[in-house]
Amino acid sequence: xxxxxxxxxxxxxxxxxxxELQYLIIQFENYWERKLWHQLTDALIEFFANxxxxxxxxxxxxxxxxxxxxxxxxxxLVDLGLKAATQCRDDQERLNFLTDLAKKVDNExxxxxxxxxTVAVARVELDLRDLQSSRRDLDKAEHILDTFDSVETKVHAxxxxxxxxxxxxxxxxxxxxxNALLYLACIDLSSLSPDERKxxxxxxxxxxxxxxxxxxxxxLLQHPILAALTGDVAWLQELLLAFNRGDLAAxxxxxxxxSTNALLKEHVEEIxxxxxxxxxxxSVFRRPPHQRTMSFGTISADTKVLKxxxxxxxxxxxxxxLVRGTIDEVDELVNFTWVQPRILDMSQIASMSQRLGxxxxxxxxxxxxxxxxxxDIWAP
Numbered sequence: 001x002x003x004x005x006x007x008x009x010x011x012x013x014x015x016x017x018x019x020e021l022q023y024l025i026i027q028f029e030n031y032w033e034r035k036l037w038h039q040l041t042d043a044l045i046e047f048f049a050n051x052x053x054x055x056x057x058x059x060x061x062x063x064x065x066x067x068x069x070x071x072x073x074x075x076x077l078v079d080l081g082l083k084a085a086t087q088c089r090d091d092q093e094r095l096n097f098l099t100d101l102a103k104k105v106d107n108e109x110x111x112x113x114x115x116x117x118t119v120a121v122a123r124v125e126l127d128l129r130d131l132q133s134s135r136r137d138l139d140k141a142e143h144i145l146d147t148f149d150s151v152e153t154k155v156h157a158x159x160x161x162x163x164x165x166x167x168x169x170x171x172x173x174x175x176x177x178x179n180a181l182l183y184l185a186c187i188d189l190s191s192l193s194p195d196e197r198k199x200x201x202x203x204x205x206x207x208x209x210x211x212x213x214x215x216x217x218x219x220l221l222q223h224p225i226l227a228a229l230t231g232d233v234a235w236l237q238e239l240l241l242a243f244n245r246g247d248l249a250a251x252x253x254x255x256x257x258x259s260t261n262a263l264l265k266e267h268v269e270e271i272x273x274x275x276x277x278x279x280x281x282x283s284v285f286r287r288p289p290h291q292r293t294m295s296f297g298t299i300s301a302d303t304k305v306l307k308x309x310x311x312x313x314x315x316x317x318x319x320x321x322l323v324r325g326t327i328d329e330v331d332e333l334v335n336f337t338w339v340q341p342r343i344l345d346m347s348q349i350a351s352m353s354q355r356l357g358x359x360x361x362x363x364x365x366x367x368x369x370x371x372x373x374x375x376d377i378w379a380p
Contacts, residue, residue, distance in 0.1 A: 006032060009063055018052045028064070039071045048083040058087040075152065077101075078117045085120070095124045100380075108248040112151050115141045119158045122270050126166055138163055148242045157186035161230035168203065173211040177220075180204055184225055197228035205229065207237045210241070215277060215322055217244055218342050243275060244342065248280025250302055276313060279303040284339045288358070292325075296332040310334075 007029065014025040024047045031040035044065065047053050053060075061084035069077055071159045080100040088094040102117035119139045125134040141159055145151065164179035182199065189197060204225065208217050217240050220226060229237040235257045242250035258264040264271065283302035284292055296310040305313050314334050325336040 006064065006067065013056060015059065016056065021047060021050060021052060021086070037068060037071045038073075041076050044080055045076060048080055050318055054087060057084040060084070062357075069104065071169075074105045074107070074113035074117060075155075078105060078113045078120070081117070082120055095121065095128065098124060112143055112155055115144050115151075116155050116158060119155075119162050122166070123162045126162065126169065130216050131166065131169060134166055135163075138166060153186050157183055160186060172206040174213045177204060177207040177214055179203070179213060180207070181219060181223065189224060194228065197225060198230075198233065199230040201225045202236060205240055206261060206263055207378070208240065209271055210263050210277065211276070215274065215320060216340060216342050243278050246275070246278035246280070247342050248275060248279050272315070276303050276305050277317055277322060280313060281339055281342075282327065284323055284336045292336040294315055294333070294334050294336065299334065 010025055010029050010032070015023055017025055024043055026046075027043045028040060031037075031043060044060070047060075048057055048225060059178060061080060063083075067078055081098070085094050085101075088097055098117060098121045101116060102121055105113040105117055107114070116139050122134045122137040122141070125131075125137065138159070141165075145156070145159060160179045162185035164183055166175050167173075167175035167179060169367045176241050180203070184200070192200070192345070204220055205325055208214050221240060221244055226237055226240075231260070235254055236248070237252045240258065241247075242254060255312070258268055258271065280299065280303050283299065288293075296307050299305070299310050299314070300307045303310075303313065311329065312323075312334075313329055314323075323336050324338040325334055327334050
């Protein structure tokens, strides 16, 4: 296609463009003729970002943008390609389009753009339920990402988003949880709609509860995404907070909601074991370090677990790294030496403040005793 044909194409597109966007078409003509590729790219990004350009994007990409694709920032080229791909007829056409885009930017100096496009390919493969191909492309992208000293945040965000969705499809809840939080760390929450924030917070909360390896919800409880759990799903935030403080009474009140979610209902016994473990760690945490030798009877009273199941509960907590200590099976005692740090609510902070006050008083008493009993030594 020669310059004259491009000019004709732009003239035709100008006739189809809404009045408020026609100034951009005029800019395209100007920048094209003057070979101002950077300015042309930015003008195209502005045009593609407007919803009214949807019907023209794919045509613009195939007829116009590909004429100078190798002269512009390759990451921006992929951005334009992703916008154009939304207008493909179906996922299979979209997959072919994005695969060609990824091949086009697979150059030594544009590996960030290649990763960005490859992740987009993995997304469509995921939509097509081709999990094996999606995993292959995600692994390829991750391998390249690990070699970068720095890369634009949106590339990492795209990778973590698709990686999280892959693990969600595979029911690998711990991996989904980690990748979804990493995705949220890469974006501005305001870029998500209220419904998207609510859905993401809900999925994260469910994943935290049903995962067999997540027992500390601190990172999620600190994240502003949790504020999206309002209205009919507000109970989930309350349930997560109940787990964080090992509140068995609150759990009993909220447990009726478990049956409203198929995943929670399926894992109801594992969730119950989690709250028992949370109650155990909270019981240990509340006690000063010199009072953490606890009888099986005391633990049973604090956790509502039968006395003959306490040893198994403690061994589970030890194996998960929630606590450290030793079990005296003969005397039915457990000496706890450490409990896993976690996010504290106001009542837990108040309890710690009280313990610090008691510690300060004990230090003063010790100082006074040393001063009183050692007067002969201190005397000049």
